Amino acid sequence: MSEEPRALEPLLSPFRSRVEQALSRYLPDPATSDSPRLAEAMRYAALNGGKRIRPMLVYAACRLAGGDLERADVAAVAVESVHAYSLVHDDLPAMDDDDLRRGQPTCHRAFDEATAILAGDTLHTLAFDLLARAGDYSDAARVAMVRVLGRAAGVTGMAAGQMLDMAAHGRLQDITALERMHYLKTGRLITASLLLGYQAADRPDPELEQALIAFGDAIGLAFQIQDDILDVTADTDQLGKPSRSDEKHGKSTFPALLGLEASRQRAQALCDQARAALDGYGEAARPLQQLADFIVQRTH
Amino acid sequence: MSEEPRALEPLLSPFRSRVEQALSRYLPDPATSDSPRLAEAMRYAALNGGKRIRPMLVYAACRLAGGDLERADVAAVAVESVHAYSLVHDDLPAMDDDDLRRGQPTCHRAFDEATAILAGDTLHTLAFDLLARAGDYSDAARVAMVRVLGRAAGVTGMAAGQMLDMAAHGRLQDITALERMHYLKTGRLITASLLLGYQAADRPDPELEQALIAFGDAIGLAFQIQDDILDVTADTDQLGKPSRSDEKHGKSTFPALLGLEASRQRAQALCDQARAALDGYGEAARPLQQLADFIVQRTH
Numbered sequence: 360m361s362e363e364p365r366a367l368e369p370l371l372s373p374f375r376s377r378v379e380q381a382l383s384r385y386l387p388d389p390a391t392s393d394s395p396r397l398a399e400a401m402r403y404a405a406l407n408g409g410k411r412i413r414p415m416l417v418y419a420a421c422r423l424a425g426g427d428l429e430r431a432d433v434a435a436v437a438v439e440s441v442h443a444y445s446l447v448h449d450d451l452p453a454m455d456d457d458d459l460r461r462g463q464p465t466c467h468r469a470f471d472e473a474t475a476i477l478a479g480d481t482l483h484t485l486a487f488d489l490l491a492r493a494g495d496y497s498d499a500a501r502v503a504m505v506r507v508l509g510r511a512a513g514v515t516g517m518a519a520g521q522m523l524d525m526a527a528h529g530r531l532q533d534i535t536a537l538e539r540m541h542y543l544k545t546g547r548l549i550t551a552s553l554l555l556g557y558q559a560a561d562r563p564d565p566e567l568e569q570a571l572i573a574f575g576d577a578i579g580l581a582f583q584i585q586d587d588i589l590d591v592t593a594d595t596d597q598l599g600k601p602s603r604s605d606e607k608h609g610k611s612t613f614p615a616l617l618g619l620e621a622s623r624q625r626a627q628a629l630c631d632q633a634r635a636a637l638d639g640y641g642e643a644a645r646p647l648q649q650l651a652d653f654i655v656q657r658t659h
Numbered sequence: 660m661s662e663e664p665r666a667l668e669p670l671l672s673p674f675r676s677r678v679e680q681a682l683s684r685y686l687p688d689p690a691t692s693d694s695p696r697l698a699e700a701m702r703y704a705a706l707n708g709g710k711r712i713r714p715m716l717v718y719a720a721c722r723l724a725g726g727d728l729e730r731a732d733v734a735a736v737a738v739e740s741v742h743a744y745s746l747v748h749d750d751l752p753a754m755d756d757d758d759l760r761r762g763q764p765t766c767h768r769a770f771d772e773a774t775a776i777l778a779g780d781t782l783h784t785l786a787f788d789l790l791a792r793a794g795d796y797s798d799a800a801r802v803a804m805v806r807v808l809g810r811a812a813g814v815t816g817m818a819a820g821q822m823l824d825m826a827a828h829g830r831l832q833d834i835t836a837l838e839r840m841h842y843l844k845t846g847r848l849i850t851a852s853l854l855l856g857y858q859a860a861d862r863p864d865p866e867l868e869q870a871l872i873a874f875g876d877a878i879g880l881a882f883q884i885q886d887d888i889l890d891v892t893a894d895t896d897q898l899g900k901p902s903r904s905d906e907k908h909g910k911s912t913f914p915a916l917l918g919l920e921a922s923r924q925r926a927q928a929l930c931d932q933a934r935a936a937l938d939g940y941g942e943a944a945r946p947l948q949q950l951a952d953f954i955v956q957r958t959h
Contacts, residue, residue, distance in 0.1 A: 394822040453772035472753035481814040487787040488809025498798035509788025514781040522694040
């Protein structure tokens, strides 16, 4: 399932190999950990071949803001650690009860539930610990990054979105409530990824910051619409997780509320809107614009 | 069960009422939350009448370092949020599977498992978010506090300790392994509480910092020995949770390895050692020394 049906554009591939190296470097080493099994579970959860969209956003935003890619490594690992923690917890039997993730057994299947809970917890802590400790950032940048990640991850963001998602099982939602849920669950962390890259560069430019927020909010929603579309149209092999799981869980989706064709049009319109937010930045914005294309054109 | 068999010394009681107010202030308000139920579960888990030893350590250390108590509020809430998150997750069916905590249903019993997992997660995020965002701290102090809390909570601290604790079920351990497990699981966050208070004061004094570490490491271990003693000697009503649960879970304990009387002597010796670490600070150190006494003399 690691095959990439639509290859990432050449401009993005250096970011992708970079994040794999950075993750491997900053995740704990089982050989020197007090609990080798816990460190192994963390690495299993974080190194199992995700699309790495969030860290790619960090790198691309850092470069657009004038920073070296090296400056973005820690921020990229931090946001991917939070994402990985959320997947491990969301997959638990008490939550979405999923057995497969990216074509592999979910963390609680490969290890056990208690270890998965703790691996999620330690990936969560690691994100904040790294932002405060690792890399070459000013204190002001570190504080800004912890704020951005904290607001995006907690009760004002991702976790609240997951709570609303679970509460909505089997209930009809209007499109406004659905968009709010996804904004919290997915959108805030996507926009946060861009802001983390921007702050990692440490070159204040309020206009660019606003453009990145506009770009992020648009692709965040486009990403979720495409996720819902793929859940209906792709098969389990392509997705690396069971397809039609939204239907199985009785979840409201964009295709269910808008229809498939209108959902596709909406995703494309958001992609265009995101690209336009960065139009003033010329060639330098191309990697981010390619990421926007990738998000609505991906097939898994 | 809210009765206090041995009252906290008068020097400490102002800290205790202060932390209840600060927690209530900084925990999310269900009325303005995207997920009122999640905010309620966070408040339930954090406001159910704990001993508040960690925040009291924050306040006492901040004052000893020359800071106003007000400066310590956010740090106190942060460390108690991490503590509360760890209790919620430790109580889950996949972990220690406890139904009672402080005489009340555990969070997953009062709500449900998924909500408890997310409430733990959001209390965890809140701690770092507050350290970066709230209160009146310099960026340098915020970064130092996030580092201290991150190291104490994650794979290099509390969560690794919980992992080792679970892995040890039913196995004999030598005293060195038992102490290491408790140092990670409990001791690091206790010492971190003192360092957070010290950093909240923002008056650098390396000698005091070292004394606080020595004090914290000693009372952290004393705290756990006393916990093990109480599990054997107290009844369920006193503890607010099932007594003899260590035995039930087949856990190694200090009384099992050392005997009850030797365990008591060890706890008292650590208390004396902790008091001695602060002897040079006269009257200003008395609240912390009283906390050390409380830790080994408490009956629940």
